[in-house]
Amino acid sequence: METLQNIVQTINFYLSDYILVILLVGTGVFFSIRTRFVQVRCFGEGMRRVFGGFSMRGGKQKGGLSSFQALTTAIAAQVGTGNIIGSCSAILVGGPGAIFWMWIIAFFGMATIYAEAVLAQETRVVHEDGSVDGGPVYYIKRAFNNKFGSFLAGFFAIAITLALGFIGCMVQSNSIGETCSNAFGIPAWTIGIVVAIASAFVFLGGVQRVASVTEKLVPIMAVLYLLGGLVLLLMRLPYLPETFGMIFKYAFFPNAIIGGGIGYALKTAISQGVKRGLFSNEAGMGSTPHAHAMAKVAKPHDQGVVAMVGVFIDTFLVLTMTALVVISTLYAGNGPLASGAADGISQTNMAQLAFSSVFGNGIGSIFVAVCLLFFAFSTILSWNFFGKVNVAYLFGKKATAVYSVIAVIMIFLGSCLSNDFVWQLSDLFNQLMVIPNALALLALAPLVIAAAKGRSHPKA
Numbered sequence: 001m002e003t004l005q006n007i008v009q010t011i012n013f014y015l016s017d018y019i020l021v022i023l024l025v026g027t028g029v030f031f032s033i034r035t036r037f038v039q040v041r042c043f044g045e046g047m048r049r050v051f052g053g054f055s056m057r058g059g060k061q062k063g064g065l066s067s068f069q070a071l072t073t074a075i076a077a078q079v080g081t082g083n084i085i086g087s088c089s090a091i092l093v094g095g096p097g098a099i100f101w102m103w104i105i106a107f108f109g110m111a112t113i114y115a116e117a118v119l120a121q122e123t124r125v126v127h128e129d130g131s132v133d134g135g136p137v138y139y140i141k142r143a144f145n146n147k148f149g150s151f152l153a154g155f156f157a158i159a160i161t162l163a164l165g166f167i168g169c170m171v172q173s174n175s176i177g178e179t180c181s182n183a184f185g186i187p188a189w190t191i192g193i194v195v196a197i198a199s200a201f202v203f204l205g206g207v208q209r210v211a212s213v214t215e216k217l218v219p220i221m222a223v224l225y226l227l228g229g230l231v232l233l234l235m236r237l238p239y240l241p242e243t244f245g246m247i248f249k250y251a252f253f254p255n256a257i258i259g260g261g262i263g264y265a266l267k268t269a270i271s272q273g274v275k276r277g278l279f280s281n282e283a284g285m286g287s288t289p290h291a292h293a294m295a296k297v298a299k300p301h302d303q304g305v306v307a308m309v310g311v312f313i314d315t316f317l318v319l320t321m322t323a324l325v326v327i328s329t330l331y332a333g334n335g336p337l338a339s340g341a342a343d344g345i346s347q348t349n350m351a352q353l354a355f356s357s358v359f360g361n362g363i364g365s366i367f368v369a370v371c372l373l374f375f376a377f378s379t380i381l382s383w384n385f386f387g388k389v390n391v392a393y394l395f396g397k398k399a400t401a402v403y404s405v406i407a408v409i410m411i412f413l414g415s416c417l418s419n420d421f422v423w424q425l426s427d428l429f430n431q432l433m434v435i436p437n438a439l440a441l442l443a444l445a446p447l448v449i450a451a452a453k454g455r456s457h458p459k460a
Contacts, residue, residue: 005421008428015431016275023438024284025274028108031115034445035452039110039308042452046305069211070295071306072218073382074288077164078314079222080379081175081372082280087322089347094272095257095265096243096331097250099323101273102280106315109283110308115441115448117307120289121300122447134293135386136160136286136437137393143443152436156286157390163429164287165387165407169199170414171426172376172383177415178348183369192415195377196408202381203404207294210385214378221374222318228367229321232329232358239332243324246331257340279430280319281311286437290386301451322351329354380411 032039050071065073090098116136123142124134137153144152173195177188202209233240250257255265282288288310295303330337330353336345345353356364384407391403441448 005424008421008424012424012427012431016427017271020278020431020434021271021274024112024278024434025105025108027115027284027438027441028105028112030442031111031445031448032108034449035111035114037111038114038304038452039107042301042305043110043308043312046307046309049302049306050309065207065211065291065294065296067295067297067303067306069215070291070303071310072214073207073211073291073294073385074307075218075222075310075313076214076378077287077291077382077386078280078282078310079218079318080375081172082276083314083319083375084322084351084368084372085175085347086276086280087319088326088350090272090276091323091326092337092341092345092347092350094269095250095254096246096323096327097248097252097254097269098273098276099247099320099327100251101270102277102315102319102323105274105277106281106283106311109278109281109315110311112441113281113283113288113307113311114304114452115445116283116286116289116437117292118300118304118448118451119441119444120293121295121297121303122444122451124293132294133389133392135290135389135393136440137390138293139289139444140436140440143440152439154394156433156436157394159429159432160286161387161390161394161403163426163433164383165391165403166410167422167426167429168383169380169407170410170417170422172380173411173414174417176373176376179352179369179372182352183365189412189416192412195380195415196412198377199380199384199411200404200408203384203408207385210381211294213381217374217378221371221378222313224374225318225371226321228355228371229325232325232355235358236328236332239328240324242332243328246327247323259340277315281314283311284434284438284441285430286433287383287386290389291382299451301454304448304451326350326354329357 049067087099087102090102094101119139119142120134120136123138124132125138126132137157140153140156141149143149173192176195177191180186180191181188202213205212236243251269252266253262254269255262258265258268278284288307292303292307295306297303297306329335330345330350332338336342352365352368354364355367358364359367384404387407388400388403391399
């Protein structure tokens, strides 16, 4: 087992530090240039489409989802424990400057996710009963209409089912169990039972029930977390100039806080920011296109600009709030991490320590636990749906019932088990998803460019 674990660790290292960073950053830069920076030109349009007709009561659609429901289902997947624990990990390992590189990758990622949403709309399949199928497997096969394309689509479907549908949901339920146990003193396994039952109820209702829950849960969880963070920042207002100064200073001179030579430190800061940023907003991973394919819009471009807002909310609002809270309390003002890592402070307790330092141990821990519960549960719902689409592609719709039963069991087990090798496998399959997805995006670039220039045809 140890040998297998070392192999997985080695593969993850080369994938995350080299292959995927180059592939995903390159894809984002490519689409930014070729779409004439659609994330800037059409950002206002995206915000108007999201908030112009804002409603938390989208109702059941005859086929597919409303554009807002599709967005909240996508954001539910994007805004998970990575926005709290992931950003803390990046800061702890790469220094406060890692957040700057997260912003950079999110900016280019907005162009990538525009491409994903456009292609998901272009290649989706609408059946006679009004139901919709769509996602990367469909545009992968469009991009490579041969045996190679079938192999890539099947490879992607297996990877995402394992990464998100099974192992990923275990990771999320584990986070819920640990934080709630610490905050409320409740055994993790009892929390696991509650989460598993609640998940099963939503799963049974299909995509419509998932959308109905996420369209209400996502705005509530985002507002709750942002308001809590804003209150803390107001109380730490004198330290905000220093906080922003540390983000920009350590983005280029991180050796002062990480240690070592400037070359090594800069590489660490950039790689942490890029890796954590990519897998926080999920742009290029191929997960959120499943939701965007379901949206009922006039033309693919319309959902593309909406998808960009998801990355903006995930990184520039929620993740940045975590970063500002942590840096302003634990780094600025000669905080406990001002000189680098300190004993007793890890990525898993940084956010709780940050909020507790201002709100008190009880309130701070409970606030983080409640927010993580919202974040992780909503992610479980969306990830299960994404996996279900791919199980239906691989084995037919009848197989989705078995898939859901296994997923519920995995959710419970995740709340009371913690195995580093399982989490490393999750990282591996997450990263393997990216390769066929990114190849298809680049192969179908002309469709994306046409949509960005307003030359795509309205949907029938």
